[in-house]
Amino acid sequence: MRVVALCGMGFGTSLMLKMFIGEILEAHGVKAEVHAWDLGSFKGQDADIVVAPTDMKKHLEGYQGRVVLIGNLTDRQEIEEKLLPVVREFLDAQP
């Protein structure tokens, strides 16, 4: 599974987000590659789940992968509550 954290530049917020996501998934025993990407170049990327701030919703319309939008980027609980169901859903959909 490939999870991508997104922000405008791809090394500030998305990197923090990436570290939180990595820790959350590890705590729940989920194996995943987590990357931090910028808004400009993520479209050429292949991701199973994209995690992004809520205000990037417009940019993600029509994206083929699963999208998780986060309001408060430093609220670990919000990330966990929104991300985990999507991760489970993805894993269940796999053969």
Place this chain on the structure above:
Amino acid sequence: MLEFIVEFFSTPAIVIGVVALVGLLVQKKAAPEVVSGTTKTILGFLILGVGAGAIVGALDPITKMFMQAYDLQGFVPFDELVVASVAAKLGRETALILGLGFLVNVLLARLTPWKYIYLTGHMLWIHAGMWAIALNTLGLSTTAIVAIGSLIQGLYTTLFPAMAQPIMRKITGSDEIAFGHGQTLLNVVGAWIAKLFGKPGESAEEVKVSESWSFFRDMAISMSIIMLIVAIPAALFAGPEYVEQNLSGGQNFLIFALLKALGFTAGVLVLLQGVRMFIAEMVPAFRGIATKVVPGAKPALDCPVIYPYAPNSLMIGLITGTVAQVLAIALLIALRWPIPIPSMIVAFFASGSGAIFGNAVAGRRGAIFGGFFWSFAGFLLASWSMHVQLFGDLSALGAAGVGFVVPDGIAIAALIRLVGWLFGLGG
């Protein structure tokens, strides 16, 4: 043999690799992670150099057209670009200040009541570069530059988040995260001034506004548009004869301007890819160390962490910041100081944060003022630093046509120069 070792360990890319290697070893990472982390850090640093080269290649003719057209000196206010461009001369010092300065930050957080660990990777790198460049103008030895630079870096990364924290508590409604960005000084000063006439009860966040401005978050697009707006008229005013005879080697002047404007953005994207690669290794390593040594410390994070708390203020800042840039440029033209090319990155990331700080202490009026103040004062400061050559002759160091814009670093560099002058250094 000894010569080889000295040269090996004074190559900037190797120094930054060693800093990453030590970070990974301290965290007791497995061998494959240590190897890939170290290699990626070095690759990131080399990619950064490729990007900087491409940018300078595109920027040089644009600034020449600009000077020919308007008889004014223009520069691009973009911190990463300056530090990347001087890497060949001061990259080693920058990398060492980055690594040792972080240790000073951890030590201060451990020993003092200011429990802040600065984790905004590109800002750590930019400031390390700024201290290296500023101290270099004083003619100090490498050892002195690294020692003093690391101390300044540690103090800066501990004290500036502490200065912003009272307002951060108002913005986020908690005491969990701190603000770690080079724009702090103008955010805080703007908010302090706004307090004098603001109405904290009337928050800008009570009004609903459209989301269509988020377009500017895609900086590849906003930067391309601005560079086209700068380059095409400059080419027109400079005239086809000048451009085709002196710069383009016969290529049509408009096509040339178009390609250079977009080539600039392409170079920036390459540069940022390099920044991304080495910062993605560095920040988790720093965080791993910090959480072990200073439990409960607050991470000082990049400015977008406050955006979700005040999206309206952010947009107000973008608008008033853009207006302020235009007015600041008009004033600078009158003064005949170097002209910063307008920057949507500054308007969005910096004026946006300035507005959020203003809104937190002074409501809607504070947001309008905070955003305006940031870009106006920020542009004057950036231009002033070029005008007085605060960082010495940046062109001679390899950074032609670019300048710093983060006010924290400019203000502290001015102090460094002042202290140096008192000791009779650097003139």
